[in-house]
Amino acid sequence: MSLLGTFDVGTTGLVAQSLRLNLIASNVANAETAVSSDGQAYRARHVVFQSEARAGRIGQGVKVARIVESTAEPRMEYRPGHPLANPQGYITMPNVNPAEQMVDMVSASRAYQFNVEMMNTTKQLMLKTLDLGK
């Protein structure tokens, strides 16, 4: 039954989008982290989505193929008194771009809402199907 398959497709979307939101939260939270746990400045992380074909089904789900770190140049901030400053007086700040993160967040939350709405519609259709002939 294809309607049930829609729930599977929707679930993959919810999982993928919530992981994306999670990474955005991590990026925003670490936007001012000069030193992360590995001793380097934090780098923005992004998800890479990939469609996922399922055997014998017409609909394709989505999955997070991998998580990549942004290759953008880190931001150099002139803070001479800072304990982590280099001899020139600069500290390395994360390459998180707040505007980019905000746009990404809006996109992720919209996609999540679409998925929820889609599953609600499917639920209603299935309930109607149960009432068939009554």
Added chain:
Amino acid sequence: MGYLYHLKHLTLVFFVVLTGWHAACEVSVKFDSFIGPNVNTVPQFDPLAFGETALKLRSLRHELLSSNLVNADTPNYKARDIDFQAVLMQRLSGQTGTAAVSLERTHPGHIPLASSMQSPQQKFRVGVQPSLDGNTVDPDIERGHFVKNAFFTEAALSFLGSTLRTRLSAITGQPS
């Protein structure tokens, strides 16, 4: 003949609503091919079979459109759809005529299995404003199709339900 006349029109309404036509000219063109050249003939398709086929295809399309929506942010994903009207006519006239999904054979000694899964031919939607990452899903268009498809699924359900109720009342002799 009055009964047949009504039945014919009911089936036409059925067909129009389920296939989602709205242009009157299109209906009149298809009318002949659907009912047959002789207007006094009995409708070609049994309403039950028609409703069932339409419902199956509707739910198939529901899944396909939901996968488009889910993949709205997937790089290189192309939005897909089926030509509902063509596939419905194909199914009703008993042809499958589509690529069958079958098991892959990785060894020449494997026995080919006839697959029961027949999936209709999928087409790619032409993107209105394709994005740089090669994705052609336009969420607004997909949502429009999705909602419309859900609505027609409900219509199919209600028609099928009323056919069932009518038949039941004919069998039991009781008004339902």
